[in-house]
Amino acid sequence: MSEFQSHALVLAQQSTGLPWLNEAKQACADQWQTEKWPTRKTEAWRYTSLQSLESTLWTLPSDAALDALPDELMALDAIRVVFVNGHFSSQFSSELPASLSLFSQASDAEQQAILAKFNQVAKVEKHLFSQLNTAALGEGVFLNLRANQRLEKPVYVVHIHTGSGASDYVGSRLLLSLETSAEAVVIEHFVTLSDASPMFNAVTEVDLGENAKLKHYRISMESEQALHLGSVHAALHANSQLTGFTLATGSRLKRIDYHVRHLGSGADLDLQGIYLPKHNQRVDYHTNVEHCVPHCTTNEVFRGVISDTAKAVFNGRIHIHQDAQKTLAEMSNRNLLTSNRAEINTKPELEIYADDVKCAHGATISQLNDESLFYLVSRGISEAEARVMLSFGFVNELVENIAIDEIKEWLRPRMAKAFGQSDDVVRHLIHDESID
Incomplete structure (x- = not known):
């Protein structure tokens, strides 16, 4: 166990909220301390160093007052859920509908519903920082839409760091459960108000029932000094549709993973992403799409503009299982380098075990056209x-x-x-x- 893992365990023990999740939290803490710490020799972390993470003694943030919402927020007619330094702000949040609840305020029935879904889509045994997210979890948001339920307004989840703590660890969990034919739009937005260097560890779980539709936007444009370890885990059942958009500027360390499983025929994924590192920033996107059943579609498009001495990583994998006949899957990664010192490491992958499929993938690297x-x-x-x-x-x-x-x-x-x-x-x- 590395020194950082030991320190993170202490951090997790200081997170005393949500006692009804203690069993899950302890299980992940046990897994966390037995995991091998990734190095540059670990394939999934080959191009991204964790040194900036390891060199800081992280602390849980204290609650902070905010006089007004920053201008950086979107002007949306939405159900707003605001967190300031990891703490829920009732002052700046909307009145939450019955289908949307905080983990800390969940009723007994809601707690049981959360427990039935929690860490079921996110396979934490395979994802190191999802283990830490669970072990140190102090709060979460649960959207639970019943069959045929449709939210009239988007849900806008905002995470604001004020800069009061340069070594704040800010964990967040968003759990989205849409039953048969339910529909929703959800926006996640991460904001820093100073040049402080907090660490966001943000995990999103999505469970889409038959014919359910979700539009999910994830915007990560924090300060250059911030660290961000984020992941989105989604399970798509028959004829469900997930439309995803993600945008990230660079920072000292920014790693965002998408893990999507097609579990029902007719499921559709449209995932698009933009990354814009500059100066000496880093951005690392890893995506993994599992086609487990036939007649599903995936369209994945990522584009990056890398400037100055910045570095970016894109690793996209689509895995077509043996039973996933009639799959249609396409992946494209295009990159523009605006400096001779900018760097991109791109690795699109197709792993196909079915013979009746239509799949394509490609990557390009170019410079500005003279x-x-x-x-x-x-x-x-x-x-x-x-x-x-x-x-x-x-x-x-x-x-x-x-x-x-x-x-x-x-x-x-x-x-x-x-x-x-x-x-x-x-x-x-x-x-x-x-x-x-």
Whole structure:
């Protein structure tokens, strides 16, 4: 057991909330201390160092007052669930509907419903930091939609770190259960209000019943010093639909995993992602899609723009099991390097054991097109602005696919700043949507 694992166990023991989850928490604590700590020789962590995680003595954050919600939040007509330094803020949250509850406020019946779903989709024995998330869990959010139930408004879960603790460990758990033909839209948003370096350990579990539909957005645009270890685990039953969108800027350490299993015929996954590291930042996306049954579809598209001396990793795997005949699965990863020192390690994988399938995968790495750059500069646009516009155009198609207009409008200026801050470019991106 590594020194960090020992310290994390102490951290988990200090998390005394949710006694009705103690059995699950203890089981994960026991697993955590027996796991082999990953190194650069571990294939799944080959290109991502955990040194920034190991070099800090993490502490559980204290509750912090917030005078007002930051301007960085989206202007959404939504059911808002706000956490400040890991603590639920009733002041800034909406009144929660009966289908949405906090773990700490769950009734006996809700506790039993949570226990029936908890760690059933997220196979924590295979995922190291999901074990830590469970062992140190102090709070969670449970969305439980009954058959044919549909939320009229999106659920907007916001995690805000104020910067009061530079070594705060902020764990979060989102448990989504949609029964037959239920529908929902859920947005997760991670925000830091300073240059402090908290660690977010965020796990999302999704269980979609027959014909259920979920649109899930995950936005991770914290400060450059923040650490983020996140994962989304989803189980798709017959004819269910999961539409996922994820966007991440870089930081000292940012690793986000998606694990999706097709468990019922007709299930459909559409997963799209954007990553935008710059300076000396790091971003690491790992996705794994298991086609266990026939007649399911997957469309996975990730695009990255890597600048300066930043590094990114994309490892996407689609596994077609022997019984998964008539599968349609496609995966694409495209990358744009805007600097000679930027780096991307991409590894798309198809593992196929069925013979009646239609599958494709591919990856590209390119640089800014000199002719396009010259075209824009020759029309009076500065070279710096032209580079930002071309970078935005590289990922704009995925932004345009977002179904909620308020999210698109919120993203455009912030993406422009991520590429290279310029008010003129922001105005171009907002008012000239013809850039592509």
